[in-house]
Amino acid sequence: MSKQISISATYMRGGTSKGVLFRLDDLPIEAQVPGPVRDALLMRVIGSPDPYSKQIDGLGGATSSTSKVAIVSKSDRDDHQVDYLFGQVSIDGGSVKGGFIDWSGNCGNLTAAVGAFAVHSGLIEQDVLPNNGKALIKIWQANIEKTLQVHLPICEGEVQELGDFMLDGVAFPAAEIAVDFLEPTSGVLFPTGNVMDDLEVPDVGVLSATMINAGIPTVFVTAEEIGLTGVELQSDINSDTARLEQLESIRAHAALAMGLITHLDEAKIRQHTPKVAFVSKAKDYVTSSGTEVHAADIDLNVRALSMGQLHHAMMGTAAVAIASAAAIEGTLVNRLCSGEGNQSQSITFGHPSGCLKVGAIACNPDAKQGVEHWKVKQATMSRSARILMQGVVKVPPRVLLAESGDNQENSGASHV
Template sequence: MPHAPQLRIPATYMRGGTSKGVFFRLQDLPVAAQVPGAARDALLMRVIGSPDPYGKHTDGMGGATSSTSKCVILCTSSVADHDVDYLYGQVSIDQAFVDWSGNCGNLSSAVGPFAIAHGLIDPARVPRDGIATVRIWQANIGKTIVAHVPMANGQVQESGDFELDGVTFPAAEIQLEFLDPADEGEGGGAMFPTGNLVDTLEVPGVGTLQATLINAGIPTVFLNAADLGYTGAELQGAINDDKAALAKFEAIRAYGAVRMGLIADVAQAATRQHTPKVAFVAPPQDHVVSSGKAIAAGDVDLLVRALSMGKLHHAMMGTAAVAIGTAAAIPGTLVNQAAGGGAREAVRFGHPSGTLRVGAQARQVNGEWTVTKAVMSRSARVLMEGAVRVPADPAYAE
């Protein structure tokens, strides 16, 4: 029987922060995949190599982790005063599912460089040397991100001496501003969807836990490490090798999602794997990170561990860092308490790969907490560019 040839789709494989993903221009996708729906999802799953019951992504571009099973679609912005529309898809590893419910803060750092290099930005707005300011419309959540991208000799500067824990080699620093990051479209339109800085969350089979439920950067359920029997200095193996612990965290995530108004029933959590995130916090302590480096208690304001797509993240998701910075800036949240309490506009937290600093400007307006922006630095680099190949399939090839 005849066999269809592979499709050749222009693509770029990029690292952004502590994540990697396959980047596409919208116009380069097959026509059927240029609009949201089953065709697009089928194409991106085939690009990544999902669903993969072996959990390896051997037959695709994915890396079989939540940090490396990602796709990005970009086009000239349809929104006034923005340069580029940025759509992010988190591809499930072992299920036939692409989650479009949130942003990737790490890959946000690669959006500006890709957009400049691929002609999506008005050349008049890009300096030959210095800093190019790229206004990004994050289409998943309807938010603005401003990327400050270094330029040298008319090209995006990728090499540099900026070090990011969780990334092996230094690179050029890209500063990101997440404007008005509270997600009004989620959970009833408030940064704290329940109206409380701390809630009592009842999780059948787990117990009753204190939790801060926040929509900022990405919907996140924050818990106290001690309430879960942890120190806050755990590395991936301590959580990811414990099936009972992973099941407990998934139950917490599901009931937290219901409490936040993100889903109507816990059964829906399986179709919304990317959000909310679950994280646990603890006061500073001396500890050792995954690289073997020792971190002193005095080097950080608090410790945070976060789960993504059902596993403890090797570092920290960029969007979760926004949530951490925002919650830390608001007296009374569990994050703020773990950091020692009081008002603050920046926090340095410890994660499994090291430390990260994030700033946030929060204030109360008519009794409601708002955050105007969160700021952090990342780096990005092109790993490979050209075309990705996928077997032609009527699901997306027409």
């Protein structure tokens, strides 16, 4: 029986998510490159795959929001300080033997943590930081090959973590961190070539849908068309197996329509993208914490699923998709917003834990040229981040012996 290996790691909350963050150089040499060894190691850190779906023997929290890893390194790209690779770890493995890590998209919430981690871990030179004020950290997001900007508060030369900014979905206040997603589209903004589509889903029907690729590929449908109100909480959805199957079927058929997969079965190993969200006009509701949200204070209601479960708040990248869709006339989100057709650069939407204000700048130099000429220049939102624990994480050494055939379905295409 050999001893466990120790790996330097930092456990952080970023936005409404939390995960384990690593410097690339701190990983065992076998795991510093994409492949089955890296996947096996990181899954073991989180405690997956777990047939009990609890991740008791790891740092995961048995939800999509808490089953995350990030690898950060100094960037050799011009005008960027660090590279950031995100992995969404499956919990029970589903029907995929041995579980998997989905490397197909970004985590917008953890982006705020990445900026702070880069400073804490020495990846940012101290002499480029202000003694007091805001540090602009430019991050290359390796999954989607896009630039992110984090406006990080600095106090007396150190990251300011504490403050009075409240983020719905997080119990305690912290310092506010603004995050910019620059040109957040990977590939085509509207993969189907339309701002609205009729999406045919067997046993569900033909749904009005907007399928957009901004922040993260997302399909929006109306709550009403699938028999929901739009103000549901986690307990209303996650305890309903038939409803979850319906929403997963919508997600899988949207993935096919968006060209993200070539066969429906591939959706099983691509659970991180696309996201599926259902929207409704602004309505009064009570949040999961018992707070009343009034329709007059929001532009619409949005609920989104992550890794097969309704999210307790809203994923950061999905919020980018919401903001982008709201800024483009004719999308489902834009049509349901208060002030329909305004292409507002800023909206506030209601989610299960409260409200979130997001903004996006979209343009089409000549709308007559067609939907393919729409561009999203930037999306912005406020997050917060805090170190929860730092030191070393322990893992059994046999994870470094992962056979080359393991996890090949989704071992990632990262170049970090």
